[in-house]
Every structure is written in structure tokens, then in C-alpha cells.
Amino acid sequence: MTVVGVLHPGSMGAAVAAQARLGGAEVLWCPTGRSSETTERALRHGLSAASSLAELIERADVILSICPPEYAEDVAVEVSAHSFTGIYVDANAIAPATVACVHAIMSRTQGTVVDGSIIGSPPSASKSTRIYLSGPAEALPPVASLFAGTSVQVHSLPGGIGRASALKLSYSSYQKASRVLAAVSYALARDYGVEEELLDIAQGRTTSYLAETAYIPKVAARSWRWGPEMGEVAIALREAGLPTDLAEASAAVMSQWNDLKDSPSSITEALEHLHVAPDGDPG
Structure with a gap:
């Protein structure tokens, strides 16, 4: 055995x-x-x-x-x-x-x-x-x-x-960053009271993560792990001579959720944690 x-x-x-x-x-x-x-x-x-x-x-x-x-x-x-x-x-x-x-x-x-x-x-x-x-x-x-x-x-x-890891990070760089972008989009729409309209638009595109609002709290709870993973994506992109901005920015956004580690939260709570006060600290 x-x-x-x-x-x-x-x-x-x-x-x-x-x-x-x-x-x-x-x-x-x-x-x-x-x-x-x-x-x-x-x-x-x-x-x-x-x-x-x-x-x-x-x-x-x-x-x-x-x-x-x-x-x-x-x-x-x-x-x-x-x-x-x-x-x-x-x-x-x-x-x-x-x-x-x-x-x-x-x-x-x-x-x-x-x-x-x-x-x-x-x-x-x-x-x-x-x-x-x-x-x-x-x-x-x-x-x-x-x-x-x-x-x-x-x-x-x-x-x-290196090939298996490159495949993983190639997938992660899109899949996880897309989840983060969806959360930021909803945070902006919510501030202006147009989140229902954004959802209506997104639901017309069934493959869009924007239609999966229930997933946002899961992203927040997992960001303590996903943030460092995006740091590894940035290393891989830099080695390949490709832009690292999105990966690094995604990791920075995920750090806003550090205190929600593995904790269930509402969509509202997860989005509120994305706000940054004028002094740069979480608001």
C-alpha cells in the first residue's frame, strides 16, 4: 500500500x-x-x-x-x-x-x-x-x-x-481577478443606487461574474488566501515581461477583506469593506 x-x-x-x-x-x-x-x-x-x-x-x-x-x-x-x-x-x-x-x-x-x-x-x-x-x-x-x-x-x-503552476496562475489571473472586479463594480453601482440596473445588464450576459452577486462574500472570506496567490501571479507575469498591475491591484483590493477571513458575511458587509478612507486606511 x-x-x-x-x-x-x-x-x-x-x-x-x-x-x-x-x-x-x-x-x-x-x-x-x-x-x-x-x-x-x-x-x-x-x-x-x-x-x-x-x-x-x-x-x-x-x-x-x-x-x-x-x-x-x-x-x-x-x-x-x-x-x-x-x-x-x-x-x-x-x-x-x-x-x-x-x-x-x-x-x-x-x-x-x-x-x-x-x-x-x-x-x-x-x-x-x-x-x-x-x-x-x-x-x-x-x-x-x-x-x-x-x-x-x-x-x-x-x-x-513550472508548467503546472504556470497553468494554474494563468487561470487564476483571470478567474480570481474577475471576481474582484465584479465586487468593485457592485460597490460603485451601490453607492449611486444603480445596482439593480447593473444586475439586469449582467443577467443578459449569462457568463458574466457580475450576475453572481452571491459569490462576493465568498471572495471576501477567501481573500486571505487568494491575495498571496495574486502576488504569485504577479511574479509569473513579471518573469514573462507582462504587465503586473492587475494582479498587484487585485491583491491590494483583497487585503481590504483580511478581517473577514473564512467568515460568512453579507453582500453589503463585503462591499463596505472595499471603501477606503481619504487617509488611505479602510473606511
Whole structure:
């Protein structure tokens, strides 16, 4: 039986790890320093608790790193400190340059890095999710096999590390920035009392995020994670010689919602947090 370690089981990480367990793998996680919510989530998904990070790393054949992007390098440093020599899948929303840093970190202990990107919502019995993989050709099939027959659809990309992350950020740079732009549009329309008219216009364009006003509070609650992801988008764009303004501006807008972290809110509350006082502080 393949042993998989997941670092750290947030809503996406736990759901993806659960699919690997359904595929026949034993999935370990480390409770040390994790919250009660994380513990409940791991138990609900049937993950097995390791006594320590050292035990998880020693036993795991494959490690899945699925965490907020700003912690990706720190997690790699933790794992490399325990001389992991298996397959390390960095499935975080990070720039190709950041993946290269992770690769350099893991190379110290001869660990094999696979670049991964997750597209979609957390997988479940009723909802499928895509994972794109790139990296050493011999390392991709063992990772793909973890999810055979599950709700995770694996797509392998030719070429080395960085391609999967580039795909993720190419998608994110539009998908997440569009959500932010929709929120700003509604904030402006609301200030002038024309939000119903804006919604009427948007509903004539069924593919527009402007028609999905109920999603705005979800964007606000997730911006503590999405903001750093847009910072990684900016890194990727800068490397390619493309404008970074929208990505950087989106991250700045998302910072207005930092105190709504994972908190349910109304559309009105989410839009109010977008207002900036004349002195530049949130109004």
C-alpha cells in the first residue's frame, strides 16, 4: 500500500487526500500545531494521524503539499530538514519561479519534486476536480495512480516543473481577478443606487461574474488566501515581461477583506469593506 502524507489538510488538502485514500492509499497527517477544525476535518475524511512530522515523513512514499501559497517554501524546508527522499508534490498556487525554489530546497535531500496545480472546488462524491502535474516523467505515473477511479482527474503535462503552476496562475489571473472586479463594480453601482440596473445588464450576459452577486462574500472570506496567490501571479507575469498591475491591484483590493477571513458575511458587509478612507486606511 502506498503511504501518502498530506501537509496540511485544509478544506482542499483534506478533500484531495481523502480521494487518494479512496484510491487505496494510506493517508497520514500530522496533528501537531493544527487547529481543532483541522482535526475534525481530518477525522471526517478518514485520514490517519502520525505521532509527529518526522514519523509522517519517514513513512510517506509521496507527500502532498497543499497550503496557502505564502507557506509553500517554509513547508518544503520543514520536509527537507527530515531528509525526505520520496516524491514531493507541490500542489500550491505558486509561480514557476517559486516552484524552482522548492525544487532547490528538496534537492538537498534527493527528494523528487512534482509540480502540481489544482483546478476546481474540493473534490467529493458529487464534484470532480482536476490536478495537473509536470516534472520528471518517471514520477508522474505514481502520483496519477493515487487517484485512479476517484473524483480527482489527473492530467500530466509534458516538460519540467513550472508548467503546472504556470497553468494554474494563468487561470487564476483571470478567474480570481474577475471576481474582484465584479465586487468593485457592485460597490460603485451601490453607492449611486444603480445596482439593480447593473444586475439586469449582467443577467443578459449569462457568463458574466457580475450576475453572481452571491459569490462576493465568498471572495471576501477567501481573500486571505487568494491575495498571496495574486502576488504569485504577479511574479509569473513579471518573469514573462507582462504587465503586473492587475494582479498587484487585485491583491491590494483583497487585503481590504483580511478581517473577514473564512467568515460568512453579507453582500453589503463585503462591499463596505472595499471603501477606503481619504487617509488611505479602510473606511
